[in-house]
Amino acid sequence: MESIKIKKITSVWIITVLVLFVASIVLGILMRLNQGGALNQAPINFYSNMTIHGLTMIGIWFVAGMAGINFLMERYVKTSYKANLTAFILTVIGVVMLWVITLVGKFHVAWTFLYPMPFKIMWAKWATPAFLVAMSILSIGWLIWSISMMTQILKKYSIAQAFAWQHFTKDPSVKTPPFILISMITLVGVITCLFVAVVLMALYFAEFLSKGSFVNDALLMKNLTYFFGHTIANEMLYLGLAVLYELFAEVGGKAKWQTSWYVALAWNFTLIFILTAFFHHLYMDFVQPEGFQIIGQLASYMASLPAAAVTVFSVWVAVYRTKIKWSLTNLLFFIGVAGWVIGGFGAVIDATISNNVVLHNTLWVPAHFHSYNVMGNVLFSLAFFYWFSIQFTEKVVNERLSKLVLSLLIIGGAGFLLAFYLGGADSIPRRYSNYPAEFTSAKPLALVGAAFATVYLIPILILFVTITKRCIKVLFSSR
Amino acid sequence: MYKSFVFFALIVLLTHSSSAQSFSDAMKEEINIYQKIYDAPLQVAGKPPASFKEFYSQQPFVLALVFTRCVGICSPFLVNLKETIQLQPFEKDFKIIVVSFDPWDTADEMELLARNLGLKSDPKWIFAVTDSIDQMNRSLGFDPVWDSVRMQFDHDALLVGINGDGYITKKLIGLRERNELNQLVASIHNVFSPTYRLPNPNILFSCFNYDPISGKNKPGLGLAFLALPAVMAVGVLLIVSMSVRKRKIL
Amino acid sequence: MHQNSILLLFFFLMGIALIVFTYIFFSSKKADQGMSNPLKKRFWFFLILVFILGIFASVTIPNSPYFAHAGETPAKVVHVAAAQFIFYMSEQAIDPAKPSGHPIELPANEVVEFRVTSLDVNHGFAIYDETGRLITQTQAMPGYVNRLRYKFDQPGKYHVLCLEYCGIAHQIMRTSFTVN
Numbered sequence: 001m002e003s004i005k006i007k008k009i010t011s012v013w014i015i016t017v018l019v020l021f022v023a024s025i026v027l028g029i030l031m032r033l034n035q036g037g038a039l040n041q042a043p044i045n046f047y048s049n050m051t052i053h054g055l056t057m058i059g060i061w062f063v064a065g066m067a068g069i070n071f072l073m074e075r076y077v078k079t080s081y082k083a084n085l086t087a088f089i090l091t092v093i094g095v096v097m098l099w100v101i102t103l104v105g106k107f108h109v110a111w112t113f114l115y116p117m118p119f120k121i122m123w124a125k126w127a128t129p130a131f132l133v134a135m136s137i138l139s140i141g142w143l144i145w146s147i148s149m150m151t152q153i154l155k156k157y158s159i160a161q162a163f164a165w166q167h168f169t170k171d172p173s174v175k176t177p178p179f180i181l182i183s184m185i186t187l188v189g190v191i192t193c194l195f196v197a198v199v200l201m202a203l204y205f206a207e208f209l210s211k212g213s214f215v216n217d218a219l220l221m222k223n224l225t226y227f228f229g230h231t232i233a234n235e236m237l238y239l240g241l242a243v244l245y246e247l248f249a250e251v252g253g254k255a256k257w258q259t260s261w262y263v264a265l266a267w268n269f270t271l272i273f274i275l276t277a278f279f280h281h282l283y284m285d286f287v288q289p290e291g292f293q294i295i296g297q298l299a300s301y302m303a304s305l306p307a308a309a310v311t312v313f314s315v316w317v318a319v320y321r322t323k324i325k326w327s328l329t330n331l332l333f334f335i336g337v338a339g340w341v342i343g344g345f346g347a348v349i350d351a352t353i354s355n356n357v358v359l360h361n362t363l364w365v366p367a368h369f370h371s372y373n374v375m376g377n378v379l380f381s382l383a384f385f386y387w388f389s390i391q392f393t394e395k396v397v398n399e400r401l402s403k404l405v406l407s408l409l410i411i412g413g414a415g416f417l418l419a420f421y422l423g424g425a426d427s428i429p430r431r432y433s434n435y436p437a438e439f440t441s442a443k444p445l446a447l448v449g450a451a452f453a454t455v456y457l458i459p460i461l462i463l464f465v466t467i468t469k470r471c472i473k474v475l476f477s478s479r
Numbered sequence: 480m481y482k483s484f485v486f487f488a489l490i491v492l493l494t495h496s497s498s499a500q501s502f503s504d505a506m507k508e509e510i511n512i513y514q515k516i517y518d519a520p521l522q523v524a525g526k527p528p529a530s531f532k533e534f535y536s537q538q539p540f541v542l543a544l545v546f547t548r549c550v551g552i553c554s555p556f557l558v559n560l561k562e563t564i565q566l567q568p569f570e571k572d573f574k575i576i577v578v579s580f581d582p583w584d585t586a587d588e589m590e591l592l593a594r595n596l597g598l599k600s601d602p603k604w605i606f607a608v609t610d611s612i613d614q615m616n617r618s619l620g621f622d623p624v625w626d627s628v629r630m631q632f633d634h635d636a637l638l639v640g641i642n643g644d645g646y647i648t649k650k651l652i653g654l655r656e657r658n659e660l661n662q663l664v665a666s667i668h669n670v671f672s673p674t675y676r677l678p679n680p681n682i683l684f685s686c687f688n689y690d691p692i693s694g695k696n697k698p699g700l701g702l703a704f705l706a707l708p709a710v711m712a713v714g715v716l717l718i719v720s721m722s723v724r725k726r727k728i729l
Numbered sequence: 730m731h732q733n734s735i736l737l738l739f740f741f742l743m744g745i746a747l748i749v750f751t752y753i754f755f756s757s758k759k760a761d762q763g764m765s766n767p768l769k770k771r772f773w774f775f776l777i778l779v780f781i782l783g784i785f786a787s788v789t790i791p792n793s794p795y796f797a798h799a800g801e802t803p804a805k806v807v808h809v810a811a812a813q814f815i816f817y818m819s820e821q822a823i824d825p826a827k828p829s830g831h832p833i834e835l836p837a838n839e840v841v842e843f844r845v846t847s848l849d850v851n852h853g854f855a856i857y858d859e860t861g862r863l864i865t866q867t868q869a870m871p872g873y874v875n876r877l878r879y880k881f882d883q884p885g886k887y888h889v890l891c892l893e894y895c896g897i898a899h900q901i902m903r904t905s906f907t908v909n
């Protein structure tokens with residue numbers, strides 16, 4: 001009985017994410033077309049689309065990771081169906097509100113909603129309070145879910161075991177599965193940044209309700225905003241990685257990965273560094289003390305190191321001269337790791353202060369974060385979706401279709417991203433609805449990006465259809 | 480389409496400027512920063528004539544502008560300056576030059592002022608008059624207005640930092656906190672701070688406050704807001720663990 | 730040119746990554762044994778990465794803009810107030826109550842300082858040279874003044890663009906100045 005429920009809610013999550021993903025990609029392509037001059041949207045529409053594209057993408061890939069974790073977590077501990085369902089309902093309410101606020105209310109603050117922009121009303125008056133409410137609803141829903149999941153883990157594992165500290169001793173008596181370790185590390189990070197969101201929203205509400213007698217500090221608000229935004233964007237990738245650690249070996253027909261002392265060490269370090277890396281968003285705010293800037297650079301380097309090095313190397317070693325049952329699932333994982341690494345290079349280059357001076361807020365920024373989303377995290381989650389969908393339905397797998405899907409994903413993704421990178425190196429600003437004439441390469445690059453993004457959309461649609469069909473079957477089956 | 484932008488921008492600007500408040504005084508302090516001070520000749524009682532250049536080429540200085548007949552801010556201003564400076568150990572040496580902007584003042588009257596303040600024999604302090612008041616004032620962006628009814632100057636209490644090359648590095652108007660004075664002194668020694676805050680109605684929640692002595696930003700209360708969520712997360716972790724594991728936390 | 734070397738470095742690293750991933754992928758086709766638990770003894774790999782990044786950090790950090798020309802006295806100070814969707818630039822301080830600016834001319838080969846603030850939301854203050862290349866930038870934040878020092882070695886016309894999203898006309902918010 002219980003396991004049917006979790007199957008069904010996971011199916012619902014997957015369908016929801018895929019629907020919103022397709023819609024947001026379409027918005028993304030429209031943006032690129034507009035930047036290329038092929039469309040002529042009013043800037044207010046462009047920026048509203050941009051805002052909802054960013055918010056939705058971050059939101060859905062976060063919940064996709066959480067849904068995956070939640071489903072697989074059942075292998076180790078019982079999870080709370082109620083928390084899962086609550087999170088789903090609040091997510092749907094929050095996301096629907098956000099779409100109405102941006103597309104009807106024309107609320108266009110970009111997904112980072114930097115203070116004090118939400119208060120400089122340039123849209124429907126109700127949009128600002130509604131936005132604050134929607135963000136609070138999402139934060140609270142996800143907070144409930146994360147804390148509940150953490151509680152279930154802690155029922156079985158002590159804190160030390162959940163963080164795999166016993167692996168620092170010679171012969172650990174209890175083995176912590178990597179999946180539990182990474183989930184735990186990530187959940188603590190997620191809970192932290194959701195608390196940041198709560199504090200941020202509280203400060204916004206305080207100013208909103210005080211009618212001008214309380215004013216926030218722009219620097220503090222910017223720090224909080226990126227503490228939240230940067231951290232959640234990174235943690236959602238780790239959620240995807242936890243799934244990879246659990247499934248990559250299994251799908252390839254290999255023995256499960258085991259935690260070792262330096263895996264434990266690497267992930268424990270990751271938790272610390274990921275919480276201070278957000279300082280790199282404020283490099284160009286010279287008001288931030290130099291010490292913090294340097295911490296930002298070092299933490300950005302260190303945050304990418306342990307998790308990346310351990311994971312990437314493990315995947316290499318797991319594949320190198322090893323007979324593997326390749327399937328769409330682990331190929332998506334494998335390509336996703338490659339995309340993540342390449343995006344990581346772009347990120348480390350940009351996280352270097354002396355480079356950031358000429359890259360900050362150019363197209364280099366969307367270039368690198370789209371790399372480890374479009375070609376990284378999304379593929380991790382799609383791998384899970386696909387794997388999930390064939391667990392409970394017929395296992396007829398169409399090899400040719402898989403090949404087509406993968407090649408189109410790679411071609412489309414690579415071309416789309418390359419247009420961003422070249423634009424960034426050409427000093428083209430990000431978040432411009434139309435490009436000034438002096439950027440001669442900007443429009444052609446935007447059109448190239450739009451074309452390749454369309455190529456990327458095709459395999460997504462194929463996966464959407466096949467996965468959704470199976471998930472609907474799961475929904476209506478009674479087993 | 481672009482026309483509507485301009486229109487829009489104008490509206491935003493108009494609504495904005497009506498709400499902008501008391502930044503103006505702070506902005507006055509920005510006038511003529513990094514301009515050179517006019518090299519006015521100076522006369523100190525009982526000393527050979529000199530000029531600003533001879534002083535700054537030896538040591539950077541803080542310039543205070545007063546007039547001896549002032550019944551207003553000048554003397555509290557100087558007393559306050561004296562106390563703040565005496566209370567404070569400064570690493571690098573500098574001078575304080577008090578110059579009158581009143582053409583009626585003589586070098587002797589300035590010496591009397593020094594004696595009244597108990598500063599006559601302090602080598603740090605120099606009291607002088609100049610015959611190029613207008614040029615000096617102009618180079619400092621200082622504009623006292625003579626009020627012939629009250630027989631007084633209407634003026635700001637102005638402190639100006641001059642570095643070793645004769646450039647104006649910072650200005651302070653009015654009686655100010657010790658912190659800001661220290662910032663002025665730091666600036667004449669060419670200590671560069673990449674930023675500073677503008678006066679803000681709410682500094683309660685700011686992340687950092689600039690400390691000119693160390694040249695660093697000191698953590699403000701706002702930083703607590705950055706640390707708070709992490710502390711809360713650890714708290715939740717411990718509480719949850721304690722409640723589900725009956726006190727066996729680890 | 731800074732951007733070109735960045736791009737080159739990126740392509741170089743990407744190339745290596747692609748080669749390694751492809752090679753490893755194909756090695757699994759003609760497989761022998763492989764390793765049983767892949768999460769073992771990868772520590773040296775990690776150390777090498779730490780070492781490389783450590784060098785990279787110690788070389789690049791001293792080049793951060795905060796330390797540029799810190800000990801010098803600028804030949805000129807330019808006040809910048811950004812507002813939706815205008816830049817005011819002036820050699821005099823700018824009064825937020827009635828902001829105004831004037832055309833700016835700066836000397837070449839001398840340190841100049843921009844004191845950048847904002848009158849409303851966050852903006853960017855990014856300087857582009859005549860060829861449309863971004864050469865330096867700072868942020869404009871309400872309530873704070875960022876001091877950006879720079880020495881222009883080429884005379885010519887420079888453009889300033891807003892590089893922090895500030896609303897509906899962000900993409901046309903710009904100004905310019907000359908260096909001679």
Ligand code: HEM
Nearest residue numbers: 025028029031032054057058110111373374430431432453
């Ligand atoms: C092929 C699919 C996608 C396309 C075509 C696309 C397109 C775009 C475009 C054109 C922009 C604006 C770039 C600019 O600043 O000029 C953008 C911004 C953004 N995208 Fe995507 N994107 C895609 C997938 C994703 C995914 C998977 C994520 C997942 C996290 C994502 C997250 C974001 C975010 C957070 C922004 C920033 C929004 C903002 O500036 O407020 N995108 N995207």
Ligand SMILES: [Cu+2]
Nearest residue numbers: 852891895902
């Ligand atoms: Cu702007």
